[in-house]
Amino acid sequence: MSLIKYESQIREPLVDGSKTYGQITDDICHTIEVKPTRLWYIGFGISLVLLTFGVYSVYREVVYGIGQWNVNRTIGWGWDITNFVWWVGIGHAGTLISAILLLFRQGWRTGVNRAAEAMTIFAVMCAGQFPIFHMGRVWLAFFTLPYPNTRGPLWPNFNSPLMWDVFAISTYFTVSLLFWYSGLIPDLATVRDRAKTKLRKLLYGVASFGWTGSTKHWQRHESLSLVLAGLSTPLVLSVHTIVSFDFATSVVPGWHTTIFPPYFVAGAIFSGFAMVQTLMVITRKVMNLQDYITISHIEVMNKVIVLTGSIVGCAYLTELFMAWYSMVPYEQDIFFKYRIAGAYGWSYWLMMSCNVISPQLFWFKKLRRNVTFTFVMSIVVNIGMWFERFVIIVSSLYRDYLPSSWSIYYRPTIWEIGFYVGTFGLFFTCYFLFSKYFPVIAIAEIKAILKQKGETFKGGMDDLETKEVEKFYEVTHHDDHHGAVTVAGH
Amino acid sequence: MKKENNMALKKFVVGAFDDEKVLFPAVSKVRKAGYKIHDVYTPFPVHGLDHAMGLRETSLHTAGFIYGLTGTTTAVTFMTWVFTKDWPVNIGGKPHFALPAWIPITFELTVLMAAVGMVLTFCYISQLAPFIKKHHFHARATDDLFVMVIECTARTNEEEVRNFLAQAGAIEVNTQVAEDGWWIGRYDREKQLYKDQAIVA
Numbered sequence: 001m002s003l004i005k006y007e008s009q010i011r012e013p014l015v016d017g018s019k020t021y022g023q024i025t026d027d028i029c030h031t032i033e034v035k036p037t038r039l040w041y042i043g044f045g046i047s048l049v050l051l052t053f054g055v056y057s058v059y060r061e062v063v064y065g066i067g068q069w070n071v072n073r074t075i076g077w078g079w080d081i082t083n084f085v086w087w088v089g090i091g092h093a094g095t096l097i098s099a100i101l102l103l104f105r106q107g108w109r110t111g112v113n114r115a116a117e118a119m120t121i122f123a124v125m126c127a128g129q130f131p132i133f134h135m136g137r138v139w140l141a142f143f144t145l146p147y148p149n150t151r152g153p154l155w156p157n158f159n160s161p162l163m164w165d166v167f168a169i170s171t172y173f174t175v176s177l178l179f180w181y182s183g184l185i186p187d188l189a190t191v192r193d194r195a196k197t198k199l200r201k202l203l204y205g206v207a208s209f210g211w212t213g214s215t216k217h218w219q220r221h222e223s224l225s226l227v228l229a230g231l232s233t234p235l236v237l238s239v240h241t242i243v244s245f246d247f248a249t250s251v252v253p254g255w256h257t258t259i260f261p262p263y264f265v266a267g268a269i270f271s272g273f274a275m276v277q278t279l280m281v282i283t284r285k286v287m288n289l290q291d292y293i294t295i296s297h298i299e300v301m302n303k304v305i306v307l308t309g310s311i312v313g314c315a316y317l318t319e320l321f322m323a324w325y326s327m328v329p330y331e332q333d334i335f336f337k338y339r340i341a342g343a344y345g346w347s348y349w350l351m352m353s354c355n356v357i358s359p360q361l362f363w364f365k366k367l368r369r370n371v372t373f374t375f376v377m378s379i380v381v382n383i384g385m386w387f388e389r390f391v392i393i394v395s396s397l398y399r400d401y402l403p404s405s406w407s408i409y410y411r412p413t414i415w416e417i418g419f420y421v422g423t424f425g426l427f428f429t430c431y432f433l434f435s436k437y438f439p440v441i442a443i444a445e446i447k448a449i450l451k452q453k454g455e456t457f458k459g460g461m462d463d464l465e466t467k468e469v470e471k472f473y474e475v476t477h478h479d480d481h482h483g484a485v486t487v488a489g490h
Numbered sequence: 491m492k493k494e495n496n497m498a499l500k501k502f503v504v505g506a507f508d509d510e511k512v513l514f515p516a517v518s519k520v521r522k523a524g525y526k527i528h529d530v531y532t533p534f535p536v537h538g539l540d541h542a543m544g545l546r547e548t549s550l551h552t553a554g555f556i557y558g559l560t561g562t563t564t565a566v567t568f569m570t571w572v573f574t575k576d577w578p579v580n581i582g583g584k585p586h587f588a589l590p591a592w593i594p595i596t597f598e599l600t601v602l603m604a605a606v607g608m609v610l611t612f613c614y615i616s617q618l619a620p621f622i623k624k625h626h627f628h629a630r631a632t633d634d635l636f637v638m639v640i641e642c643t644a645r646t647n648e649e650e651v652r653n654f655l656a657q658a659g660a661i662e663v664n665t666q667v668a669e670d671g672w673w674i675g676r677y678d679r680e681k682q683l684y685k686d687q688a689i690v691a
Contacts, residue, residue, distance in 0.1 A: 021634035205677025210622035
């Protein structure tokens with residue numbers, strides 16, 4: 001009959017302020033129901049301009065061919081595949097937050113999962129453009145699909161890592177979209193039931209699939225979320241593993257390493273969390289959601305960044321060691337002559353300082369909880385991670401086995417840059433539309449954790465703490481014996 | 491609007507609760523008293539409510555497992571057929587049956603089929619799709635109220651149920667005559683009960 005403390009002394013509330021269920025709905029639905037702010041129009045306008053420039057750049061590539069880019073026979077992948085890997089990597093944090101943290105019962109994911117999943121979908125949409133347009137004759141892109149055709153039928157080579165990519169990226173996009181949208185249905189129903197205008201009633205009515213909130217439907221919904229999370233977790237690991245196979249299964253020095261899959265996955269989570277930070281810092285400020293995306297959310301994500309950044313740092317050093325230890329002259333030359341030094345040495349050191357050295361500042365709690373610093377760092381990390389892919393691709397390609405095919409200077413053309421800029425346009429156009437027309441925070445999930453992790457409830461805990469163990473067990477575990485899915489976690 | 495087979499007008503007593511702590515005991519009280527709970531509509535998943543209501547566990551995950559297995563077998567058999575029967579290509583003298591190289595695609599197809607299959611099944615068994623409409627007993631059931639709906643049978647004393655719900659802690663109690671099933675409709679148009687339509691016609 002002893003007394004126990006069960007309110008965590010370390011963990012902070014996940015929802016600040018004393019909120020009721022109704023207030024949560026009001027706070028999150030507010031931006032959907034009012035006219036967009038001037039800031040929104042400006043941001044959306046800039047995104048559209050970037051997107052238009054991107055569309056024109058792609059148009060030139062389609063009409064005039066890959067020659068519009070500066071890629072050549074030696075450096076065949078250039079910016080294009082660098083951007084592909086970069087965008088796919090960014091997408092990974094969304095799945096990590098929505099799926100892996102769901103399995104780990106991390107309550108803090110509820111504040112950021114919806115926006116992070118949206119980020120995943122938009123990032124994968126951007127990523128997919130690059131390999132598709134790199135094919136050159138983009139109108140024949142469907143040749144990658146195994147369909148009964150009139151050419152034999154001639155099937156694609158299922159043993160090729162590039163073919164694995166087709167399956168991995170399209171599966172990843174589909175599953176992420178389903179996961180995101182199935183989570184959105186109840187929240188869209190909330191917006192529908194509050195709707196005042198006819199148009200909103202119609203559109204949100206269509207989008208919410210006639211959701212009523214029936215207990216049986218919730219039960220199935222929970223089961224669906226859990227299984228989708230269980231499927232997405234190995235999926236997200238497999239996707240960047242397969243992306244790394246594009247390099248690792250080749251015989252190019254600097255690519256042909258077994259370390260690539262875990263190293264790529266860690267890097268993906270690293271850059272993805274940085275992008276989540278960039279978006280969250282802006283979203284919480286512009287949409288006034290500081291009570292839901294709290295400083296402790298930001299701090300937790302900064303911890304993930306310092307962890308994954310250090311893993312990536314370890315991988316960089318391991319690569320250097322293995323190159324030396326392998327005694328293969330080509331490997332050694334790539335790393336010690338052409339990567340950390342040589343024509344592209346500057347990009348290596350940019351990568352090192354952005355990815356490995358600067359995130360170490362997050363060991364200081366003060367900096368982890370500083371919003372401005374977090375924002376700056378999130379951009380620094382993403383610059384670093386872009387250069388990581390650039391270093392891997394370009395510095396391995398510009399020095400081949402044959403000196404006759406060496407190429408000193410690869411510089412992107414304006415249309416190559418324009419394509420990249422265009423995907424920013426696509427990404428932010430989608431994100432702006434999402435933030436205006438969809439609930440950016442999972443309303444139902446926040447409500448589900450409110451009474452366990454909200455500030456109001458934590459206050460009420462002091463009272464309960466004076467009660468006995470059995471009573472506490474009864475109060476908190478009334479529903480745990482059957483092992484039901486607990487989205488919020490306990 | 492044509493009448494569908496799955497529809498029928500029924501009478502329901504509706505009680506709205508504003509706290510799940512009150513809802514739980516109310517559910518067990520109502521069940522003990524022998525009333526038939528049609529459904530409880532909640533704004534978020536209330537854990538343990540399904541068990542309190544005596545609903546059985548969903549088998550959706552089993553369906554997901556079967557869909558996943560379908561994906562696995564489809565991928566393996568298809569790639570085997572292509573590379574050993576339909577068009578065996580000699581790739582550097584490597585074996586035609588290259589199972590290790592097929593693992594990535596097999597895995598992706600497993601996940602894809604499991605996910606797509608489960609979501610479609612979920613929508614089908616819960617009757618969720620664009621333009622599907624159901625009766626909503628309370629507009630705030632997706633906002634901040636927990637709405638318990640009790641179906642009135644021929645023997646139910648409506649007044650008694652209403653008092654019972656009020657005593658159990660419902661902040662709002664009323665009686666509604668509503669469609670039991672779903673129909674094709676739009677949310678920007680008012681719902682029309684068949685009773686009303688009949689008068690118009």
